[in-house]
Amino acid sequence: MKWRGRRQSRNVEDRRGVSAGGAGGAGIILLLLRFIFSRFGLGGVVVVGLAGLGLYMAGVDPLQFAGGASPATHADPVDDETSEFVRVILAETEDVWSRQFEAAGSDYPEPTLVMFSGGVTSACGRASAAAGPFYCPGDRKVYLDASFFQELDQRFNAPGDFPAAYVIAHEVGHHIQTITGVSDEVRAAQQRAKGEAEANAYQVMMELQADCYAGVWAHHADRYGDFLDDGDIEEGLRAAAAIGDDTLQRNAGRRVTPESFTHGTSAQRQRWFTTGYRSGDAARCDTFNAQNL
Ligand SMILES: [Zn+2]
Structure with missing residues (x-):
């Protein structure tokens, strides 16, 4: 991915080294x-x-x-690179989604991205790095623990810079769902749901749509900005496979139980990312009315 030297977003809050x-x-x-x-x-x-x-x-x-950390007064070079990377990817999502919204006649309210280490307090409560990256609709912020990138590399064996960008774009996808009202609809449907399996099914549709939006982003970032290198999409697909619910359960030595899925199988995650990437059309990401997920 050709990310160095590009515009960096100003919507990043760096809370690394700050205790929650x-x-x-x-x-x-x-x-x-x-x-x-x-x-x-x-x-x-x-x-x-x-x-x-x-x-x-x-x-x-x-x-x-x-034992309480005080705010970091300096960051080592590796951290600075992480910070630049995150700011560039967020800026790329801003560029792509503001163009998409503009084409539809509306403004794109840019989300804030919070980088943290250890733990963090959001409008959605306290979270530890172990929870992984997440989006909080309550304050419209993406929360990202920088160590997750290393985890992608080591634990999920999904090296390269594109998987990290895909994760950020996926969380921004949840921001889009919040703006469009999909998140609220899903939450209402989950409250009406009879049992956990049905509630989880709605969650899977929502997550797969966020994957599809990440694909839409990759499509346009590359088309407008010549952003991708050969092999980036393959890296992304490998990452999508590594974080599929069936693969995660299997790798953890657990029985694969589809009714407990919350993000979709490896194959589904790959398929929806690809749908978004190939078409570049967010309207194609309607996982809620898809014939087969
Ligand atoms: Zn998600």
Whole structure:
């Protein structure tokens, strides 16, 4: 993918190195103070408090010693590359989707992308990096733990830069669904659903549509901006296969149970990404009325 040197989005919030809301560090300090109080009484608390204040005034963040990370003052070169990459891909999605919306006579409200490490607090609650990248309709932000890229590479064996772009474009796909009202319809349908299997089926349709939108994005990013290299789409398809529900369950040594699927099979994810990529037409991404998913 020819991503270097391209326009970078300004809609990225870099929260890497910031503890989620600072609550972690403060909580540890409180526990520490309670322990000191129980052992040494109030005098001990005052001494430790003064020591902390002294460190703080000397320019040292005492929270660092209590395990709470303070905001990163510098990022190493690898992180800077990740940041540039994420900003470029987000900018490419802005360009493609604002053109699509414009063609349909409306404005594209750009989402914000939050990069975080460890854990993060969103309008959808607290999440850890283990949850993977997600989109929160409540604040219209994409949340991305930068370590996920390494995980794509190592755990899912989907190396290359395109799979990472595909993941971002998929989350932006959920943003599109929020704007168009599809997300609300799906949630209402899930509440009416009889049982978990039916609710999951709606979730699968929604996820496959986001995959299709990622394909639509790749189509236009390449057409307008000569963005892709040979092999990028194959990389993307390999990634789509690696994160199919059947493959994930099989690789985890579990029985493959279709009624528990929430994202679709490897074959379905590949098929819908391809549908979007080949056509470049978001109208073709109607997974909710598809003859066969
Ligand atoms: Zn998704």
